[in-house]
Amino acid sequence: MPDGMQDGTRLTETFRAEGITKVYETGGLRVEALRGVDLTLYEGELVVLLGPSGSGKSTLLNILGGLDLPTAGQLFFKDLELNACSPHDLTIYRRDHVGFVFQFYNLIPSLTARENVALVTEIAEDPMAADEALEMVGLEHRLDHFPSQLSGGEQQRVAIARAIAKRPDVLLCDEPTGALDSKTGVVVLEALDRANLELGTTTALITHNAGIKDMSERVIRFADGQIISVEENPHKKAPEELTW
Amino acid sequence: MVIRIDSLNRKLFRDLWRIKGQALAISAVVACGIALMISSFGTVTVLEESMNAFYDRTRFADVFASLKRAPDSLKEDIERIPGVSVAETRIIAAVNLDLPNMAEPATGQLLSLPERGTPLLNDVVMLSGRYPSAQRPNEVAVTDAFANAHKLSVGDSFKAIINGNKRSLEIVGLGMTAEYIYALGPGSLMPDDRQFGVMWMGRQALAAAFDLDGAFNNVTISLQLGASEEEVIRRLDTLLEPYGGVGAYAREDQLSNFFLNNEITQLRTSGAIFPPVFLLVAAFLLNVVVSRIVATEREQIGLLKAFGYNDLEVGWIYLKLVLILVVAGLAMGMALGSWMGGGMITMYTTYYKFPLLDLGIDPGVLTSAAIVSLIAGLVGGLGAVRQAVKLSPAVAMAPPVPTSYKTGALSRFFSQFTISQPTRMIFRHVTRFPVRASLTTIGVAFSVALMIMSLFFLDSVERVIDVYFFQAERQTLTVSFVEPRPATVEQEIQHLPGVIQTQPTRSVAVRLRNQHLSDRKSIIGIVPGADLNRLLDSDQKTIEPPPGGLALSKHIAQDLDLKLGDMVTVEVLQERRPVEEIKIVRLVEEYLGFQAYMHIDAVNRLMREGPTVTGIHVMVDSHHADDLYATLKDTPGVAGIAQQTATLASFRETMDNTMNVMIGFYVALASLIAFGVAYNAARIALSERSRALASLRVLGFTREEVTYILLGELGILTLVSLPVGCVLGYSMALAMSPMLATDLYNFPFVIENSTYGWSVVVVCISAAFCGLITRRRVFGLDLVTALKTRE
Structure with missing residues (x-):
């Protein structure tokens, strides 16, 4: 199947990156984190980014998420040229379009599960109810628990609920199962998968864990700041079928 | 190496x-x-x-005594008092000065120097020039403070009215003395080197001028080691009584x-x-x-x-x-x-x-x-x-477990209202760390309190000035006489140029005694219906002099363990020296110079004298003030002229130079404390929550929204600390007010609203400033690290 075609229909592009480079210069040391990355992500697809530490996948995710700007190259989110955005525009972009899921959950300890989700729904344009988002990740019975009263998997599911509650266009997940055991990890991936399917959110997922690639539609491999391969996965598996 | x-x-x-x-x-x-x-x-x-x-x-003396006139031979009797080491007699006289650069009269205190050698006690330290010669009646040494105030130096001359005669005096030396380290003129509240000067003259010259040849009117004594001061004073008083002694006093009561x-x-x-x-x-x-x-x-x-x-x-x-x-x-x-x-x-x-x-x-x-x-x-x-x-x-x-939070009573209370999650975070954080929040609050409150406590001095002094200078002592000046005069002198003064209103006063040196406690004070005789110099109660309402009995300053009453209705023994220290038991019929709240008061007629009865005055309070038409001053300068028998405006001016100047500097310093310190506490609180909050705040930025919160979460807490704590600080400041000032009271003055407990206002404003500015600094750090938060790092 050629890029951009599925069942013969042209897919809508969510991201289009052309020649993205990112150079960090700290204390005279020059690090090329990304060296000319071209990539297109389509609406509703779930991609897994694989690669060793320092291969540039997190840098790309940060740039896609509007946390960082590329040193060179062009990046479009739909029609928005992200590389030309001001910091404030990037904040608005994140607020309106992006959902983040972090490795260490990054929940606000002083807010309950429901309130952590409400944190985002309060500033979003067309959010779902916080309860609804938590129900999607199977936490309808833990609404009023504080992060300290939840297990790691539960905390990550709250984080996913928080990310999807605004009905984002993209969901960016950096090692979402990195801090979890495999059994709990599956539950978290199920929540992500369900959000992707039901909301049609473009989802990019970084992992070290090769087993997870089977739930994606495409697997993008990184090495030395470049994409070394893009692999289609015709036999997408459900998270419960995954093993690692 | x-x-x-x-x-x-x-x-x-x-x-x-x-x-x-x-x-x-x-x-x-x-x-x-x-x-x-x-x-x-x-x-x-x-x-x-x-x-x-x-x-x-x-060789500053231990005991001091003034009298009318005693023959030199009495000195030997004084020396024979057990415990006396050295006794030195001298002549002291008050003179009016006529200084070229001053319209208003100034007062001089002339002290005699021994005919031969230097004084045995209370020596003059000559800074320049020499001691005046005993033979030259027109030579004087003056304090260098007085000379400086009038830009006089050795070799210059000025005029003085000495026992009714205007004489030119030549300055031959400038000196300093332990007796006038703090040189207060008669009736003055503050030293004023322009209005009051201390000067020394040869004994012979001074004796001739005041008809005191072979006599003295002042004696100072140094004591032997272990001598009983009280006993020496008692015997000295007995010895001097026939010679018009007005009561000896110890060094601790010596004014300076x-x-x-x-x-x-x-x-x-x-x-x-x-x-x-x-x-x-x-x-x-x-x-x-x-x-x-x-x-x-x-x-x-x-x-x-x-x-x-x-x-x-x-x-x-x-x-x-x-x-x-x-x-x-x-x-x-x-x-x-x-x-x-x-x-x-x-x-x-x-x-x-x-x-x-x-x-x-x-x-x-x-x-x-x-x-x-x-x-x-x-x-x-x-x-x-x-x-x-x-x-x-x-x-x-x-890794530390996430800080556990609970929905406490306060949260449940707030959950009734629709509040945003960021605001909820602020309240949860405050209630989650109540000890820390209270400490920050107390810290900031302390700075508010310190400000109030410092500014309270100003309020207090302003109250003293208002009550003393504008409500109680409203005369322009007070003329005091060398000797008590018949009350008719008031009419003479009334006819002087520029005099609008007069009021007589009678002051008598007394020792007030309650069993073993005693205090050397003055009884001031007041006329009923007084309009210039008034006795006030604590609400600043005029008190009429009690027809019989004594109105006593609360401060003295406390010192002597006396209360309203008690009898106090009044030992008059001059003239016929009567001793009487007088009832305390009124206690008076005073801020400055604590005294006892009686109806002027009662004072005269006590003294077994007819209508007599020792001074006249005068209100002067400022247009004719100079004429009046010129007349008074040449009036014999006038011991001193105390001018309220000059006193107030020097009082204010002293306050400006001393208190305001200290208060400015305390205000700076209070701001520093507010800043230190707030800055620490903000920095700690930032370091603890930088990851959470960065996460919020990633989730799409703007810098301002994130700053609100961080500084909202500081804002709330500052807000809470303001009333706490006001109450604390109030209590601290209340506690301090009596601690600062001395035998000279009370600091009345007054805190003006503006004091609270300024304290609050300064502390808020301080906190806001630290907020601004912290805000810069929030703006610089690294969003990417928030994704990776663990707490």
Whole structure:
């Protein structure tokens, strides 16, 4: 199947990156984190980014998420040229379009599960109810628990609920199962998968864990700041079928 | 040689560098406390030592007595009183001065010098020129303060009305004396070197001028070691009684010495009140900061212990941090304190005329400053250091569990209202760490309180000025006479140019006695319906002089353990020296110069005299003031003219020079405390929550929204601390007001609304300033690290 075609229909592009480079210069040391990355992500697809530490996948995710700007190259989110955005525009972009899921959950300890989700729904344009988002990740019975009263998997599911509650266009997940055991990890991936399917959110997922690639539609491999391969996965598996 | 700094010390210095802002704030607060302590106590030491040195050098007398006239032969009887070491007789006379650069009259105090040699007691230290010659009646030595005020020097002349004759006096020397270190003119409240001058003349010349040949009207005595002062005074009084003695008094009641010692006492009190406040705040800040460092470094602590460092070695790192901050504060405080002390001593030299020693480094004061600051440091830091020592390596290296929160009563209360999650975060954080929130609140409240406590002085002094100068003593000037005069003198004064209104007064020197307690005071006779010089109650309503009985200053009543309705023994110290039991029929609240009051007729009855006055209060038409002054200058028998405006002006000037400087300093310190506490609170909140805040930024919150979450808490705590601080300041001022009262004045407890207002404004500005600084840091938060790092 050629890029951009599925069942013969042209897919809508969510991201289009052309020649993205990112150079960090700290204390005279020059690090090329990304060296000319071209990539297109389509609406509703779930991609897994694989690669060793320092291969540039997190840098790309940060740039896609509007946390960082590329040193060179062009990046479009739909029609928005992200590389030309001001910091404030990037904040608005994140607020309106992006959902983040972090490795260490990054929940606000002083807010309950429901309130952590409400944190985002309060500033979003067309959010779902916080309860609804938590129900999607199977936490309808833990609404009023504080992060300290939840297990790691539960905390990550709250984080996913928080990310999807605004009905984002993209969901960016950096090692979402990195801090979890495999059994709990599956539950978290199920929540992500369900959000992707039901909301049609473009989802990019970084992992070290090769087993997870089977739930994606495409697997993008990184090495030395470049994409070394893009692999289609015709036999997408459900998270419960995954093993690692 | 290579200096080897081991890695732990390197870590310590880097930690210090990282928290340099907070470290500086803590050290600065320590420094302020130490500086206050060193400058107050250092100045006390300088004043005391200089005073004692000067007293020794000039052989300052132990007992003083004035009388009308006694033959020189009486001196031998005085010397025979057991306990008397040296007795020296002399002549003292008040004269009016006519100075070329002054329209208003000035008063001079002429003191005789012995015919041969230098005075045995109360010697004059000649700064330039020489002692006046006994033979030349027109030669005088004057205090250099008086000469400076009138730009006179050795060789210059001025005119004086001596016993009715205007004479030209030539200045042959400039000197200083222990008797007039604080040179108060008759009826004055503040030294004014323009209006009042002390001068010395040969004994013979002075005796001739005042018809006191072969006689004296003043005697001073030094006592033998171990002599009973009280007994000497008693015998001296008996001896002088037939010669018009007005009661001998001891050095402690000598006016100049009394003021000087009062100042020293007050300085010592403020030196004891303020530094502990600062050191307490410093201890609190240390505790907060070091606790936070230990909390953020728990993994490092675990690691060090896992590597084999023992608890003591680990504890020592953090203890060293505490010590460095305290020692830095101590060093800064010593430098600042020496500088401030120098300034205070310079200030004192303008009011207290005696050679002041340099502010040396008093090892005693330094040692106590060091001990006190170390105690403060340990009190503040030890708890935090103990946390580091207690951590077990296994626990320390495991990631901390997320801080647990609960929905408390307060949260449930707030959940009734629709509040945004960021606002909820602010409230949850405040209620989750109630101790820390309260400490921050108390810290900021302290600075509000300190401001109020400092500004309270101004309110208090303004009240004193208002009551004393504008409500109680409304005369333009008071003419006092050398001898009591018949009351008809009032009519004479009324006819002088420029006189609008007059009011007679009668003052009598008395000893008030209640069993073993006694106090040398004056009874002031007041006329009913007085309009110029009025007696006021605590609500500033005029009190009519009681027809019989005594109205007594509350302060004296307390000193003598007397209450309303008690009988007090009044021993008159002049004229016929009657002794009577008089009932206290009224207690009067006074702020300045505590006295006893009676109806003027009652005073005259007590003195077995007809209508008599010792002074006239006068209200003057300012257009004709100069004419009146010119007339009064040439009027014999006028002992002095006390001008209210001049007194008020010098009072204000003194306040400006002394109090305002101190108050400005305290206001600066209060702002520093507010800033230090708020800045520490904000920085700690930032370091604890930077990851959460960065996450929020990632989730799409703007910088301003995130700043709101961080600084909202500081805002709330500051807001809460304002009323707390006002109440605290009120209580502190209330507690301090009686502590500052001396035998000279009361500080009435008055706090104007503007004082609360200014305190609140200054503290808010201070907090806002620190908010601005913190905001810059929030803006610089690194969003990417938030994704990766664990708490």
